[in-house]
Amino acid sequence: MNIWLRNPFIIFITLFLLFSCTKKDPYSCISCHRGLHPGLVSDFENSKMSDHFSCEKCHGIKHSSKKDVSKTVLPVTATCQNCHEEKADQYLNGKHSIAFKAIESLPFTHNQPNAFIKGRKGCGGCHSAGFDKISDRYEKNSLKPKYGMGCINCHTRHMFSKKEAQEPESCKTCHTGFDHAQYEMWSGSKHGSIYLSNRAKGMDTKRVPKCQTCHMVNGNHNVITSWGFFGVRAFEKDQRWANDREVIFKSLGFIDSEGKKTDFYNKAVKLKMIRTDESEFNKIRNSMVRTCSKCHSKSFVMNNFKNTEEMMREADKLLAQAIREITIKEKEIPKMFSFYDVNTIYQEVLFNMFMDHRMKSFQAGFHMNPDYSTWYGYAKMKQDLIKIKESLK
Ligand code: HEC
Ligand code: HEC
Ligand code: HEC
Ligand code: HEC
Ligand code: HEC
Ligand code: HEC
Ligand code: HEC
Ligand code: HEC
Known part of the structure; x- marks a missing residue:
């Protein structure tokens, strides 16, 4: 008789191995792919x-060989x-x-x-x-x-790791650079520099917040802020600010020269590029304040928000002024959303004023980075205005 059939132990082991292999990789995807990559x-x-x-x-299981990869x-x-x-x-x-x-x-x-x-x-x-x-x-x-x-933007293939996604670097590839330098702002702030130096030394990192602490509280994947990227909302109690924002809305193409809402406005509201719902705005804000209040006094936190929003108002004042100057010369409102597809120096400067410098002046306020708010933000907006005036002459 065959040795295999005589030894029940060997039979058991063989069956077990066969079963566990097919259970783990029933369609041989892994065994073939291991050789490929x-x-x-x-x-x-x-x-x-x-x-x-x-x-x-x-x-899926529709592909099982080189010939049917598609x-x-x-x-x-x-x-x-x-x-x-x-x-x-x-x-x-x-x-x-x-x-x-x-x-x-x-x-x-x-x-x-x-x-x-x-x-x-x-x-x-x-x-x-x-x-x-x-x-x-x-x-x-x-x-x-x-x-x-x-x-896979945060849980990269094919590790799909939770740990990796919990580190601030998982946001860095995108939240960086020109118009959304949140990683640079955060990493240079007190929050970020303490986090990074403590992590490097294996010390406690929980005493300071990283991106996820503020934007994914308790692992919540519903990521959204009150103001959003463009920092434009449709409601404003401060009349002067509202007037400046109207000019900015016209230049962004959200309203036409008569003040009527465009199709683009409706799309932008649907995609929450413009924030129109004041109660939603406050709800998200309050939840952020609760997060900060785990480590700071409420008045310290509110003071930080108040000052950042004042920075936004000042930045909008300069931007609206630039748009008004160009409108007088062109007899038409310049289109700020044309990105770099423009024909004149002043339009190009205006685009950078909006996308690069205005963004930094308030985003850095929210991320506690005075250097970005000033030297890469507000100060640059002042320079932009000079350049625009010069090139309009
Ligand atoms: C006999 C070998 C073989 C087997 C078995 C096999 N694959 Fe593949 N698979 C390939 C080859 C070859 C490619 C093309 C690789 C390349 O482009 O480098 C491929 C490509 C793929 C791709 C990439 C497709 C793309 O558009 O980039 C996926 C995903 C994939 N296989 C999944 C599977 C899964 C799931 C199974 C099991 C159900 C499986 N494969 C079984 C050989 C195999
Ligand atoms: C949990 C789901 C999941 C499993 C399980 C999984 N993949 Fe993928 N795979 C993905 C995702 C997500 C992508 C990215 C698709 C994209 O780029 O849009 C991907 C992409 C791929 C690609 C093309 C992109 C590249 O990096 O080459 C290949 C090849 C592939 N998978 C092979 C495999 C093989 C082989 C296995 C098993 C060892 C496997 N996948 C298991 C989710 C999975
Ligand atoms: C067939 C069910 C199934 C599918 C489909 C699936 N998952 Fe999972 N996933 C699981 C299970 C089960 C676990 C828990 C593993 C454990 O803790 O042992 C898990 C765990 C995870 C984890 C946590 C890993 C960790 O490090 O703790 C992440 C992240 C994850 N999945 C992401 C994804 C993504 C992204 C996709 C789609 C591309 C996906 N999953 C598709 C069943 C699934
Ligand atoms: C201390 C908490 C905190 C940390 C840490 C933090 N943020 Fe923020 N973030 C905020 C606040 C507050 C706002 C503005 C919220 C509002 O609109 O009221 C904001 C706004 C944002 C926005 C919207 C645009 C903007 O900048 O105003 C993005 C995107 C963003 N953060 C990404 C990140 C990323 C990525 C990181 C990590 C590199 C990070 N944040 C770290 C608190 C934080
Ligand atoms: C913006 C980055 C980001 C994106 C995009 C993202 N995740 Fe996550 N995910 C995280 C972070 C951070 C955690 C860890 C949360 C925590 O600390 O509890 C996490 C945790 C998880 C876990 C583990 C839950 C647990 O506690 O065991 C699963 C499962 C998961 N994500 C699935 C997904 C799926 C599915 C998608 C796409 C629909 C997705 N994630 C998209 C950042 C992200
Ligand atoms: C692959 C690129 C990518 C990665 C990685 C990524 N994001 Fe984003 N994030 C985006 C894009 C693009 C948007 C804008 C989406 C939109 O509003 O249409 C966005 C929007 C946001 C917003 C909302 C801003 C608003 O309008 O209110 C926050 C907050 C944010 N991301 C935080 C994070 C955090 C925290 C991480 C890391 C855990 C992360 N993101 C990882 C690309 C990314
Ligand atoms: C390096 C990654 C990256 C590249 C490249 C990039 N974006 Fe973004 N984009 C983002 C991130 C991150 C956000 C969210 C930033 C924030 O909220 O502060 C965003 C936000 C946006 C938004 C606003 C979404 C909203 O609902 O508020 C638009 C529109 C947009 N990007 C268009 C573009 C266009 C068009 C291009 C190419 C010319 C582009 N982006 C290139 C990362 C990128
Ligand atoms: C996990 C705890 C923690 C959270 C959450 C947190 N912080 Fe901090 N924060 C700290 C620590 C610790 C420092 C460093 C203290 C110092 O600079 O003396 C700091 C520093 C600061 C600073 C700069 C220091 C200063 O005195 O000017 C500001 C501003 C600040 N935080 C505001 C906020 C705001 C606003 C939020 C919410 C959006 C927030 N923090 C969330 C722990 C936290």
Whole structure:
């Protein structure tokens, strides 16, 4: 008789091994892919999810060889939502999930080279979130990139790590640079410099906040702030500020020269680029104040908000003045949203005044970085105004 059949122990072990292999990788995805890209497979094997299932849970089973690769499915938010309903629902109610819709909504996006959008070398690189249905991804003639989905912006493939996402560097690739230098502002602030130096020494980092402490309280994936990126809201009690904002709204194309709301305004409200709901604004603000109040007095915190908003008002005053000067010369309101597709020096300076310097003057206020508020923000706006006046002569 065969030695295999004679020894029940060997039979047991063999069956067990066979069973556990097929259970872990029933479609041989891993065994074939290990030879193709071992780095990818070892990341997945180091992820917590690999204890529970294999590749097919996200990519389907329609492809199983070199010849049918095109049948593979690339996952979308809904794929993760099947098992992580709460996180996905929160995420879908927040700002990240509409990042692609935001760039699509701008009138000039279609002038950008396609590689910038679909190829993810520019706007599309940071804004590729927003595929909720598999069909979104494969929409014909769509501007949407083939690769890129929202959850991996912080839980990188194929480790999908919670720990990695909890570090401020997971936000850095996007929240950096020209018009949203939050990483630089935070890392240079007292909060950031204490965090980074304590982390490097293995000391307690919890005494200071990182991005997630303030923007993802208790791991909430509904990420949104009161003012938002552009720092424009439709309601304003201060009449002078409201007048300046009206000029800015006209230049952004939100209202026409007669003050009527445009189609772009309606899109921008839907995507929450403009904040119109005062009670929602206050609700988000109050929750932020509660977070700060874990470590500071309420009056210290409110003082910080009050002063930042005063900075915004001063910055808007300069921006509106620049727009008014150009309007007198051109007899027409300059279009600020044309990005770098402009013909004159003063339009180019105006764009930078809005996108670069005005942003820094208030974003740095919210992120406690006096250097950015002053020298890269308000002071530059003053310079911009001089340049605009000079080039209008
Ligand atoms: C016989 C080998 C083999 C098996 C088995 C196999 N694959 Fe692949 N797979 C490939 C090859 C080859 C490619 C193309 C790789 C390349 O472009 O470098 C590929 C590509 C892919 C891609 C990338 C598609 C893209 O558009 O970038 C995914 C995802 C994928 N496979 C998932 C799976 C899953 C899930 C299974 C199991 C159900 C599986 N594979 C089984 C060989 C295999
Ligand atoms: C079939 C169900 C299923 C799907 C689909 C799924 N997950 Fe998971 N995920 C799990 C399970 C189960 C765990 C818990 C693993 C553990 O703690 O042992 C987990 C854990 C995680 C974690 C925490 C890992 C850690 O380090 O603690 C993250 C992050 C995560 N998944 C992200 C995703 C993303 C992103 C997607 C979509 C691309 C996704 N998951 C799709 C079942 C799933
Ligand atoms: C480095 C990454 C990155 C690149 C490249 C990038 N963006 Fe963004 N974009 C962001 C981030 C981060 C935000 C949110 C910033 C904030 O709220 O302060 C944002 C916000 C926006 C918003 C505002 C969304 C809203 O609802 O308030 C628009 C519109 C936008 N970007 C358009 C573009 C366009 C168009 C391009 C290409 C010309 C582009 N972005 C390139 C990262 C990027
Ligand atoms: C929890 C869900 C999940 C599992 C499980 C998973 N993937 Fe992926 N995979 C993704 C996501 C998300 C992307 C990124 C899609 C994109 O770029 O839009 C991706 C992309 C890919 C790509 C193309 C991009 C690249 O980096 O090359 C390949 C190849 C791939 N996966 C192979 C695999 C293989 C092989 C396995 C099993 C070892 C696996 N995946 C398991 C979610 C998963
Ligand atoms: C902006 C960054 C970011 C994005 C985008 C993001 N996550 Fe997370 N995720 C985090 C952070 C940070 C944590 C850790 C939260 C905490 O400290 O409890 C986390 C935790 C998780 C966990 C672990 C929950 C637990 O406590 O065990 C899961 C599961 C998860 N995310 C799934 C997802 C899914 C699914 C998506 C896409 C729908 C997604 N995440 C998108 C940053 C992000
Ligand atoms: C101490 C808390 C705190 C920390 C830490 C923090 N932020 Fe903020 N952040 C704020 C506040 C407050 C606002 C403005 C909220 C409002 O509109 O009322 C804000 C606003 C934002 C905005 C909207 C545009 C803007 O800048 O005003 C983005 C995007 C943002 N933060 C990203 C980040 C990122 C990325 C990090 C980490 C590098 C970070 N934040 C760290 C408190 C914080
Ligand atoms: C892949 C790029 C990317 C990464 C990584 C990323 N973000 Fe964002 N974030 C964006 C874009 C793009 C937007 C603007 C989306 C929109 O409003 O349409 C945004 C918006 C935000 C906003 C909302 C601003 C508003 O309008 O109210 C906050 C706050 C924010 N991100 C914080 C974070 C934090 C914290 C992390 C890290 C845990 C992070 N982000 C990681 C690209 C990214
Ligand atoms: C986890 C605790 C923690 C949270 C949450 C926190 N801070 Fe801080 N903050 C600190 C510590 C510690 C310092 C460093 C103290 C110092 O500079 O003397 C600091 C410093 C500051 C400073 C600069 C120091 C100064 O005296 O001018 C400001 C401003 C500030 N925080 C405002 C805020 C605001 C506003 C929020 C909420 C948006 C906030 N902090 C959230 C712990 C925290």
